[in-house]
Amino acid sequence: MSEILTVKGLKKYFPIVSSTFSRRQLNYIKAVDNVSFFLNEGEILGLVGESGSGKSTTAYVIVGIYSPTAGDILFKGRNINVVATKRPLEVKKEIAIVFQDPGTSLNPQHNIREILSVPLKVHKVVSKKYLNSKIEELLDIVELPKNYMYKQPRAIGGGERQMVAIARALATNPSLIVLDEPTSALDVSVQAKIINKLLDIQKEFRLSYLFITHDLSLMRNVATRIAIMYLGKINELAPAAEFFQNPLHPYTQMLISSVPVVSKAEESIKKKKIISAGEIPSSVNIPPGCGFNTRCPFKKDLCFEVDPEMVEVMPGHYVRCHLYQGMRC
Amino acid sequence: MEVHKMKMPKATDFSQKWDNFKRLSHKFSRSRISLVGLFSVVVIVTLAIFAPLIAPYPEHAGAFVDYAHASIPPCREHLFGTDIMGRDVLSRTIFALRGALLMAVGVIGIVTPIGVIVGLVAGYNSGSLIDTILMRTSDVFLALPSLVLALAVAAVLRPTLFNAMLAVCVSWWPWYARLTYGLASSIRNETFVQAAQVIGASHFHIIFKEVLPNCLSSIFTKMALDVGWVILIGASLSFVGLGEQPPTPALGTMVADGARYLPELWWVCVFPALVIVWMILSFNLFGDGVRDALSPEEA
C-alpha cells in the first residue's frame, strides 16, 4: 500500500500583530506545531480533537487554503507546500474538501447546477454537451433527485446541502478527500445517511479520506487509523480498534471517558475513567513542556520542562508522553 | 420496506427564477407605501416615455412663443398655467421628466460598473498594494463635491446635460466602490470562496461569479435609493444654469426662471418644484421597498 499523503513536521503559525500604528509582531498562534503523519491509499485517517487542537487548520493547509509556515506536504510523492492558487491544476483536481457547514460552503446565490458546474468546467471534466448529464450522474451518486438541479441551497435541507457538497467533491474524480467535520452540524439520523453514503463511495471509488471530527463515537465507526490532536500537536496515533482498546495518552483516556454513550457495552469500553478537569489553554500562550500539563492527572516535573517526543510503543501505535518514553518497540 | 415517494414538481431554471421573483415581490408588497412608490415610479416613467402623446401641448416643449396666452393662471385648458412666453407649464414639466430620468439612468448606469469593479478588485485583494492604490484613489474622488465640480466642468466645457452627468459621475463612483469593497472584503473569507479556491477556479471566476452575486442585493438597493439623489443634483445643476439648455425644459431651470416672478405668477415655479419633490419621494419609497425585498431573510 503506498502513501498518498505524507505530512512531515508541518507547522502553521498565525502572527498576532499589535495595534495599527506600530504593527509589531507580538506573538504567534501556534495552530499546528510540528505535525507528522501519513495516509495510505484507500485508507481513512481520522483526526480527532477539540477546539484549538489544530485539526481543521491542518486540513486547510493540506488543501491549500493556507500555506504552511514550515514542513513538507507530499501528495503522491510530489511536494505541494504552497497555497492552492499556486498549485498546478492537476494537483487541485485530485484533492477535494467537504466543509462543516453546508450553509456557507455553497454559494447561496447559485443553484445546484451552477455549484456543481464549477469543478467540472475548471478541470474540463466533460465537454459542454455532457455537462447536464454529468451533473445528473453526480446527483444520482448522492441520491438526490434530478430536479434539484435548479434549486438553491436555501431551498433544501442541511443534510441535502451536505450531499451536494459531497457531490461537488466527487466531481473531478479526486483521489483524496478531506472531510472537515462533515456531519457536526446535522441531526443524528441525517448524519447516519451521509456517513453511510461516504463509506459506500469510499469503497466504490477506492478513495482516501482525511476525516476530521470531535466525535469519538463517530470516529470509531469510520476511521481505519486515528490521530488525536491537542494544542497543535499529535498526542497519539493508532489503528482504530487499538486506539479504543488500549488508549495510552492521558488526554486520549480523558476524551474517551467524556463521551456520552447509549449502552452498557460502551460503558465498559470507557473503562479507564479519567474525569475531565481544567480548561483547554489558549493557543497563544502554550505552557512550556507538554501542552497537556495543566490538566494531566499523571504529570511529573519533567512534563513542565520538556515536551515529549513521538514514540512508536507498539507496531503502528505512536504516543507522545513522558509516561512511555522508554518504551520504544 | 414501503416508503411513499413523494411526487416532486419539475424544477426548471425558469420556474425557480419565477419562484424567486414571486418571493421578492411578496416581500416588496408587504409595505403598502412601497407599492405607492412603485405605482408612482411607473407613472413617472410612462409619462416620460410617452411625453409627446400624453402632454396636452407637446409643441410647447420646444422653441415656442405665444405672448397672447402668456401668464395664464391654472385653468381647464392649462392645468398648470402658462409661463411668460405663453408655454403650457404642464407639458413642459412632463417633457422635463425625460431629462431628469435620463440623468439618473446615465449617471447610475456609468457609475455602477466602474465603482463596483474597483471595489471588487480592491476587496478581493484586501490588505495588499492593489487595495491601497484603488481605495485611496477613490478617496481622492470622494473628496470632490459634486456641485462645485460640476460648475468647474461647466466652466471648462460647454454646459450641457452630458457634461453635467459627467461631472456628477466623477464624484459619485467612489460610493459604489466603497460599498462593494466592504462587501467583497468580507465575502472573500466565506467558506464557499475558499471552496472555489481549493477547486482551482480562476480569480476572475471567483470575483465575478462567486463574490459579485452576493453583493448585488446591496448594490441594487443603493441604485434604487440613489435615483432620488441624482434627480435632486440634476435639478440643482439646472437651477444654476448647467445641464439642459433652453429651450429644452428642465425642472430646475423652470423653478429658477419662475422664481423671479413669485409671488404673482406662482404657478410657473411652484408646480415644477412640486414635481421634483414628487419624483424624489416616489423613487425613495420605491427604493425602500427594494431594500426590504432584498434584505436577508429572517431565520
Added chain:
Amino acid sequence: MSEINLLQIENLSVSYRIYRGLLKVLDGVSLEVRPGEKVALVGETGCGKTTTVKSILNILPRQAIVHRGKVFFKGKDVLRASDSDLNYLRRREVSMIFQDPTASLFPIFTIGDQISTVIKAALSEDANNTQLKESSLFETALNALRAASLPDPERILHSYPFQLSGGMRQRVCIAMALATPRELLIADEPTTNLDVTIQDQVLRLISNMVAEKNISLILITHSLGVAREIANRIYIMYAGSIIEMSQTEDLFENPLHPYSRALLNCVPKLTGEGIGQGVPGHLPDYLNPPLGCRFEPRCPKSMPICKRIKPSLKEVAKGHFVSCFLYDSFGG
C-alpha cells in the same frame, strides 16, 4: 395530578403564523415534571422542543398562536397568568439556560453587573429581605459562581464575557440561573456548542447542582447519550408530538416506537458495530401535516390506520408510554 406535579403541560397545540399560512408545530404535547426530577426532552431539529419549553415561561414569539392546551406550573395556568404572576414565575421559580452562552450574555457589561441584576430582580419583591445591600449582592454573586465550580470567582465578576472561554460562559449562565433559590431549571441544549471534555464537566455540574438544591430539571437535547447520562425520565419528540416516554434504562433497553428504534440505531457507538441506516424521508410539512400519525410517511411499519388516525400516548409497560398503533390494542 396538578397538585403533585411541579409542571404539567396538557395537550398543548401551538402554531406559528407565517405569510404562507399556519405552521402547525405542536400537536397535542403533554409533559409533566415532578419536584426533584430530571427529565430529558429528546428530539431532532424542528421537532418542537424549544417551542414546548418556551411555553412554560410564556415567552413564545409574537407569531405563535396557542390553539389548545394548558401549561400548569404549581397548579397555576401559565398561559393565562397575569403579568405580575408571570414576573414572579420568571424571577423566582423557573430559570432557563440556552444553547449559546455568548448570545445569552450582554457583551458590554461585566459578569458582576449581569449576575447582580438577576439576583436583584429575583429578590426585590420580597418585602422583608435584607439582601439588597450592595455587599450582600456581591457575596451572593460570589457564592453563585463558586457553586458553579468557577475558579477565581472575584476575577470573573470583574471580567467581560469575551474574556472567558465558552465553557466558562456557560457555567456563568448556570450560576446566574441558580443564584437564587428556584424550583425548575430548563436547559435548552446547554452543551451542544461546547467541546466534549468541557461538555462532560458542565453536564456533571448541572446534574450535581440540581441534586443539591433539589431543583427539577428539563434538559433539551438531540443527543440520546447526553439524555442517558443525566435524566431519570426521557421524552422523545417527533414533529410536534411526544411519541415515547419512559424511565431512562427502559428506553435504552427496550425502545418501542419505530422512530426511537431508528434513532438509537443510527447513533454511532464506541463498540464500532457500524451506524444504522438513518430514517428515510423528511420532517412533515407543518403547513399541511398528515392527519394521522406524523411519522407514518417515514415509518417502516406503517399500517393503514396510521394514515387516518393519530395515535395517542398510551402506557404499554410500567411507566413506559408510546404513541403508536403497533402497541395500541384498539388499532390495527
